[in-house]
Amino acid sequence: MKNLILLFLLLSISCKNENSSQKKLEYNYNSQITENADYININYTQNNSKILIAYFTWADNTVVENPSSIDLDAETSASVLSPGNTELIAGWIKEETGGDLFSIKTQNKYSSDYDECLNQARIERDNNERPALTDKVNNINDYDIIFLGFPNWWYTCPMAVFTFIENHNLSGKTIIPFCTHGTGGMAGTIIDLKNLLPNDCKVLDAVGVYRPEVKNSKNKILNWIRKLEY
Numbered sequence: 227m228k229n230l231i232l233l234f235l236l237l238s239i240s241c242k243n244e245n246s247s248q249k250k251l252e253y254n255y256n257s258q259i260t261e262n263a264d265y266i267n268i269n270y271t272q273n274n275s276k277i278l279i280a281y282f283t284w285a286d287n288t289v290v291e292n293p294s295s296i297d298l299d300a301e302t303s304a305s306v307l308s309p310g311n312t313e314l315i316a317g318w319i320k321e322e323t324g325g326d327l328f329s330i331k332t333q334n335k336y337s338s339d340y341d342e343c344l345n346q347a348r349i350e351r352d353n354n355e356r357p358a359l360t361d362k363v364n365n366i367n368d369y370d371i372i373f374l375g376f377p378n379w380w381y382t383c384p385m386a387v388f389t390f391i392e393n394h395n396l397s398g399k400t401i402i403p404f405c406t407h408g409t410g411g412m413a414g415t416i417i418d419l420k421n422l423l424p425n426d427c428k429v430l431d432a433v434g435v436y437r438p439e440v441k442n443s444k445n446k447i448l449n450w451i452r453k454l455e456y
Contacts, residue, residue, distance in 0.1 A: 276368050277325030281375035281404075282384050283310030286329045288338045306338050311406040311440045312375040318447045319373050319404070326369075330390045332357040347379040356389040366394045374419070375404045377437075381413035388422055397424040402454065403432035404447075406440055430454060 285308045293307060305311050313329070320327055334357060336343045350357065363369075376387045403419060405412045412434040420429055433450045435443045 275370040275400075277323050277371045277373065278328060278363065278366075278369040279316045279319050279323075279325045279373040279375070280328045280330060280363070280390060281312045281316040281373075282330040282377070282387050282390075283312040283316075283375075284336065284343065284377065285310030285313060287332050287386070288336045288343065290338045305437070305440075306340070311435075311437060312377060312404070314440060315404055315406070315435065315443070315447055316373070316375050318444050319375075319451060322448055322451045323373075325371075325373065328363055330386055331360045332386050332389075333360055334358070344379070347384060350385040351380045351382060355385050356392065357386045359386065359389055359393065362390075362393050366396070369399065371400045371402065372396065373402045373404060376406075376415070378405055378407035378410055378413050378415055378434075381410060381415075382418045383415050387419075391419075391422050396427055398426050400428045400430060402430045405432060405434045406437055407434055408437055 285306055288306060290306060309317065316327055319325065336346055349355075374387070374390075376383045401419070401423060403416055405415050407413070412432065416429070416432050423429065431454070433447065435446065
């Protein structure tokens with residue numbers, strides 16, 4: 227009789243331990259599923275965000291009467307021919323992200339002479355002008371993330387970039403700037419952008435590329451994009 231009671235007690239303890247282990251296993255499994263679901267949802271949302279790559283480049287905003295006269299060994303002269311510096315970077319971003327390209331083009335073109343172009347850009351900056359554009363993105367609401375590229379003209383963005391911002395409702399969007407520049411670096415470009423963008427825009431870390439190094443900067447651009455996880 228005592229042996230039967232002892233056996234019954236042992237079986238009861240074994241069942242309780244088995245039930246406890248099963249519940250713990252189920253809890254850990256369900257927790258893992260929940261964690262994985264959250265991870266999947268985060269990445270699904272991010273990977274399915276629609277991306278626009280809008281950029282301003284001198285080459286798309288001038289007319290070169292005699293392309294054969296351009297000195298391809300001179301960096302400032304070569305950048306007037308397509309693809310321009312920011313266009314080149316925009317193309318690499320498209321390759322990596324699959325985003326849509328949009329070139330910001332002005333109705334009135336700039337001189338293909340470097341000094342004359344910069345003089346025109348300085349006048350526009352001093353007058354805080356908004357050059358009229360040839361086109362706009364009609365489906366801007368479809369995009370969640372906008373890579374925005376431009377050269378540093380007189381320590382800020384070309385005024386046409388500000389026209390682009392004011393011509394589109396960018397509220398709530400993620401803006402990722404990229405800039406080509408001379409020895410002045412990105413100067414006040416990012417600060418000026420942030421001051422003009424809606425307050426609820428999220429502006430991520432920008433990348434700046436020194437103009438003479440643009441053509442050899444593809445790896446730098448790709449590494450920058452991958453750190454952004456877009």
